[in-house]
Amino acid sequence: QKEVEQNSGPLSVPEGAIASLNCTYSDRGSQSFFWYRQYSGKSPELIMSIYSNGDKEDGRFTAQLNKASQYVSLLIRDSQPSDSATYLCAVPPSGTYKYIFGTGTRLKVLA
Amino acid sequence: ETGVTQTPRHLVMGMTNKKSLKCEQHLGHNAMYWYKQSAKKPLELMFVYNFKEQTENNSVPSRFSPECPNSSHLFLHLHTLQPEDSALYLCASSQEEKLQGQPQHFGDGTRLSIL
Secondary structure (H helix, E strand, O other): OOOEEOOOOOEEEEOOOOEEEEEEEOOOOOOOEEEEEEOOOOOOEEEEEEOOOEEEEEOOEEEEEEOOOOEEEEEEOOOOHHHOEEEEEEEOOOOOOOOEEOOOEEEEEEO | OOOEEEEOOEEEEOOOOEEEEEEEEOOOOOEEEEEEEOOOOOOEEEEEEEOOEEEEEOOOOOOEEEEEEEOOEEEEEEEOOOHHHOEEEEEEEEOOOOOOOOOOEEOOOEEEEEO
16 A cells, blocks of 8 residues: 655744645655645645655745655745645655545644 | 636535536646545545546445546536545546646535535
């Protein structure tokens, strides 16, 4: 059974701080990794995708991938109260195109 | 606006009722998905359609019956549901199922409550 694990939180950070969200996955052959943000009562929204080891930056968001250690992280710099949401990690196992989702980490940014 | 529209947004039904959930995507995608999201559990894939053909049924009980008349529309027909079926049902679409690394785009979901 392929798995994707996240700490459910809540993770509380003060406004302006860096929020660090982590995700580990069990399939060593996975090639693509996605972070979604889901506000309460709304749909998951894709915010980052990453395919290669290392960092990928997009505005205040940075995704970090380490395939050897089988983890992918999302850093949010200068956190804002509007970043308060649940962040879902999705990883298709090798040989399949279907996402396996983690349970999500609830982030609270305190004003 | 995600380009994926689901109706209704909320649905309350009794266990003996029959109802349908509707999903429409305006993104020109060829793959569509139904997911179930329950509290404190990961998103569970239920069904996948690729070019109108069902390619995945993730051991879903027969009281859930999907229908995909074309690449833009997806339905989930519900019949004699159980209280444990109460959840958020999400529809998603992607360019094509068999393209690795394709992001999925989600609708806002239907919040289903079974009495």
